[in-house]
Amino acid sequence: METNTLWLIPALPLFSAVVIRFFGKWALNRKSVHFLACASVLASFILALLAFFQLSHHPHEGLTQALFPWIKVGTFEVWLRFHFDSLSSVMALVVTGVGFLIHVYSTGYMSHEDEYPRYFSFLNLFMGMMLILVLGDSLLLMFVGWEGVGLCSYFLIGFWFGDNANANAGKKAFLVNRIGDFGFLLGILALFWTLGTATGIWSVDFSVLKEHVGVFGQAQIFGVTVATLATLLLFVGATGKSAQIPLYVWLPDAMAGPTPVSALIHAATMVTAGVYMIARLSFLFDLAPITLGVVATVGALTAFFAATIGLVQNDIKKVLAYSTVSQLGYMFLACGVGAYAAGIFHLMTHAFFKALLFLGAGSVIHALDHEQDIRKMGGLKTKLPWTYMTFLAATVAIAGIPPFAGFFSKDTILWNVWASPHGSKWLWVIGFVAAGMTAFYMFRLVFLTFHGVSRLDAEVDSKVHESPKSMLIPLMILGGLSVVGGWLWWPDFLPLSQMFPHWLEHSVMVHHPHGTHAAEISLALASVGIAVGGILLARHFYLVNPEVPNQLRMKFRRTHRMLLEKYWVDEIYQATVVRAVLILAALLAWFDRYVIDGFIHFLAWLTRITAFVKGTFDRLVVDGLVNFMAALSQYFGKQIRNLQTGHLQTYLGTMVSVMLALFLVWTFFLI
Numbered sequence: 001m002e003t004n005t006l007w008l009i010p011a012l013p014l015f016s017a018v019v020i021r022f023f024g025k026w027a028l029n030r031k032s033v034h035f036l037a038c039a040s041v042l043a044s045f046i047l048a049l050l051a052f053f054q055l056s057h058h059p060h061e062g063l064t065q066a067l068f069p070w071i072k073v074g075t076f077e078v079w080l081r082f083h084f085d086s087l088s089s090v091m092a093l094v095v096t097g098v099g100f101l102i103h104v105y106s107t108g109y110m111s112h113e114d115e116y117p118r119y120f121s122f123l124n125l126f127m128g129m130m131l132i133l134v135l136g137d138s139l140l141l142m143f144v145g146w147e148g149v150g151l152c153s154y155f156l157i158g159f160w161f162g163d164n165a166n167a168n169a170g171k172k173a174f175l176v177n178r179i180g181d182f183g184f185l186l187g188i189l190a191l192f193w194t195l196g197t198a199t200g201i202w203s204v205d206f207s208v209l210k211e212h213v214g215v216f217g218q219a220q221i222f223g224v225t226v227a228t229l230a231t232l233l234l235f236v237g238a239t240g241k242s243a244q245i246p247l248y249v250w251l252p253d254a255m256a257g258p259t260p261v262s263a264l265i266h267a268a269t270m271v272t273a274g275v276y277m278i279a280r281l282s283f284l285f286d287l288a289p290i291t292l293g294v295v296a297t298v299g300a301l302t303a304f305f306a307a308t309i310g311l312v313q314n315d316i317k318k319v320l321a322y323s324t325v326s327q328l329g330y331m332f333l334a335c336g337v338g339a340y341a342a343g344i345f346h347l348m349t350h351a352f353f354k355a356l357l358f359l360g361a362g363s364v365i366h367a368l369d370h371e372q373d374i375r376k377m378g379g380l381k382t383k384l385p386w387t388y389m390t391f392l393a394a395t396v397a398i399a400g401i402p403p404f405a406g407f408f409s410k411d412t413i414l415w416n417v418w419a420s421p422h423g424s425k426w427l428w429v430i431g432f433v434a435a436g437m438t439a440f441y442m443f444r445l446v447f448l449t450f451h452g453v454s455r456l457d458a459e460v461d462s463k464v465h466e467s468p469k470s471m472l473i474p475l476m477i478l479g480g481l482s483v484v485g486g487w488l489w490w491p492d493f494l495p496l497s498q499m500f501p502h503w504l505e506h507s508v509m510v511h512h513p514h515g516t517h518a519a520e521i522s523l524a525l526a527s528v529g530i531a532v533g534g535i536l537l538a539r540h541f542y543l544v545n546p547e548v549p550n551q552l553r554m555k556f557r558r559t560h561r562m563l564l565e566k567y568w569v570d571e572i573y574q575a576t577v578v579r580a581v582l583i584l585a586a587l588l589a590w591f592d593r594y595v596i597d598g599f600i601h602f603l604a605w606l607t608r609i610t611a612f613v614k615g616t617f618d619r620l621v622v623d624g625l626v627n628f629m630a631a632l633s634q635y636f637g638k639q640i641r642n643l644q645t646g647h648l649q650t651y652l653g654t655m656v657s658v659m660l661a662l663f664l665v666w667t668f669f670l671i
Helices: 008-023 030-056 086-109 116-135 139-157 164-199 206-211 213-218 226-241 250-256 259-268 270-280 289-310 316-336 340-367 385-399 405-419 425-450 469-484 499-504 517-544 548-555 557-564 566-641 648-670
Strands: 063-073 076-084
Touching: 008 030, 008 116, 030 063, 030 076, 030 086, 030 116, 076 086, 076 116, 076 139, 086 116, 086 259, 086 270, 086 340, 086 469, 086 499, 116 139, 116 259, 116 270, 139 164, 139 226, 139 250, 139 259, 139 270, 164 206, 164 213, 164 226, 164 250, 206 213, 213 226, 226 270, 226 289, 250 259, 250 316, 259 270, 259 316, 259 340, 270 316, 270 340, 289 316, 289 425, 289 566, 316 340, 316 405, 316 425, 340 385, 340 405, 340 469, 340 499, 385 405, 385 425, 385 469, 385 517, 405 425, 405 469, 405 517, 425 517, 517 548, 548 557, 557 566
Parallel strands: none
Antiparallel strands: 063 076
C-alpha cells in the first residue's frame, strides 16, 4: 500500500541535524537548538504512530514509499524506497519514542556543555541513520543506515575527544564494528551474486529475496548452502553491531561518551540492529539450522559471560554496559532457537528499562558531581527519591519479577529455548543461571547506590540534589513503560493478550513452542524463583551482612580478580590481535621505507646521473658542434661579405677573373 509520508520519518531528524550543525553556533541559541532537535524527533514519532494506525487496517500489506531510482547499472536497479510493516513499525516507534525521551533528558543533562549544538546535531544524525536502517526495504539501504549509526557512534562516544580515553573509546567502537561490517557486506554480496546467477534477477530487496528464498537453500559455495554461508557472514556483522562474543569489547568502553548517548546506543538503537536484521531475514535464517545453532550458542554464552563480569564491576555505567551485553545475548538466544518474535519483544521491553537505567545512572552522576564509583555512594534513597523509585522499577523489570515488563519477555525467551524444536535444555540452563546473576548484580547496584549509609565525600554530600524536571519526566514515563510494556504478550497459560506475536507474524517467521501449560508454569515459577533468590542474596551480601563480600573476595581472590579484570580479554586482544596488527604495520612501514622508498630514491639518483651525463654531452658535444659551425659560418660570411663592395668595375673584374680561371682549368685538363 502506497503512502507519501514515510520519507519524513528519517528525513526530519536528518534535516535538523544539518541545520543545527551549520547554524547552531552562530545563528541559534540553546533553546532553539534543543527545540529543533526534540521537535524533529517528536514529529517522526507522531508520523510513525500515524503510519502504525494506518497499517493496523491492512497489516498484511505494509506501507511503501518509493522516492527515486538510487542505483541503476544494467538490469541491476535499487530504489530509494521505504517500507513500513509490523516489524519496522515496532522498531520505528521504539527508536523515535525512546529517542525523544532521551533528547528531552539531554536538555537538562548537557545544559552546561559548551558544544551543545554539536551534541544535538550528532544525536539527530544518529536517529536519522537508525530510522533509515529499520525502514529501508533492501539490504543495501539497510547497510547505509548500518554504517551511518557506526559513524555516529564514533562521533558520540568520542564526543569529549579532548580526553585521550574518550577518543580511544570512539576509535575502538569504530574499528571493531568495521570488522563485523566486513562480514555483513560479504553476506550481502553472497546473496546478490547467487540470486543473480541463478535467476537473472540482480536485487537485494527484501521482498525479492523472500520470493526466491528457495534458491539460497539449494545453491552451494565451498560445500555449504548459500543460506548457511550468507547468514553466518551476516551474523558476523551482528556480533559487531550488537556486541556479542568475540566482538563485544567496544561496548563497555562506550561509557566514555555522555550518559544520554549510552542510553541511546545501548537501549533502543545501534546495539539492537543485529537482532532486527536477523528478524528481518528470518525467512532466510530458517533455512540455515547450522547458523541458528551458532546464533543461539553465541547468544547464551554472551549472556552468561557478560553477567559474570557484571557481578563485580564498581563503575555504575560499566555494570549497566555488561548488563546490556548480557541482555543482547538473550535476544540472540531467542533468534537462534527460531523465536524471532520473542527476541524482538525483549528488544522492546529492554529499550524501556535499560534506557531508564542509564538515564537514572546519569541522574545519580549529575547529582554527585560526576562520581561513578558505587563504592563511594550509598544512602541516596532519600536524597534522590524520584530517581530511586524509577531506577528501582527498571531494576525489578530487568530482574524478571512479574508483572514488570522484563519478566514477560525473558520468560518467553526461556520457554522457547526449552520447548522449541531448535531449543536445547543446556542453553536453557545457561540462560536460567544468567537470569539469576542479572537479578543479583542489578540489586547489588541498587543497594550500594541508594541504600545503607552514605559513603560520599562531605563536600559532595552537601551538594546532592534531585535532577531537574527535564530529566525526571523522561524517567517517570520510562518507569511506567517498564511496568506495563510487557503486557502485550502474556504467557500461553494465561487467557490474556498475545497481541505482540500476532502482530509480528505478518512480517516475521513466528514459531510456537511445543509444550504443556504445566511445563510452562513450572519454568516461569523457576525463573521468578531464581530472580528472587538473586535479589535476596544481594540483600544479604550488601545490606544485612556487608562484611561477607570482603570475606568472599579474600577467599576467592583469583576468581574475583579475573572477573574484575574482565577475564583479561582486552589484554589478550592487545597481546594478540593489536600486537599482530602493529607488527604487520611496522613490517609494512619498513618495506615502504627501505624497499619502496629505496627503489624510488634509486630511480631518482639514476635520473640525476643520467641527466648529468646527457647535460654534459649536450653542452660539450652538441652545443660545441653547433657553436663551431656557427663560428665557421660567421668567418666565411665575413670573407664573402668583403666581395660585396657595390662597385661595378669590381664585379666585372671578378667575373673576368673567374671566367679566365675556368678557361685555364678547362684547357689544362683538355690537353
